[in-house]
Amino acid sequence: MPRIGYAGKPEETDAMNWDQIEGKWKQLTGSARERWGKLTDNDWEAIAGKKDQLVGRIQERYGVAKAEAEQQADEWSLAQERYDRESHAATRL
Secondary structure, X not given: OOOEOHHHOEHHHHHHHHHHHHHXXXXXXXXXXXXXXXXXXXXXXXXXXXHHHHHXXXXXXXXXXXXXXXXXHHHHHHHHHHHHHHHHHHHHO
């Protein structure tokens, strides 16, 4: 039985989303840069779409706890997923 992650979703779903984010990282970096403006170009290169790297950099640059950084990353990834779904739905109309 999968463990339940943030927002009651199975953790495998979150992992799959981050695999997709990692694959689309160059496309999504602009949105991430808007969200976390304190991160440097070197940070973005090191993160390369990996959730644990993003969480660590958010903690460092914004001085927040790991749980808060994970929540921010999860909320951002869900927003990217919603945007992707909506843009695909609009192209089918």
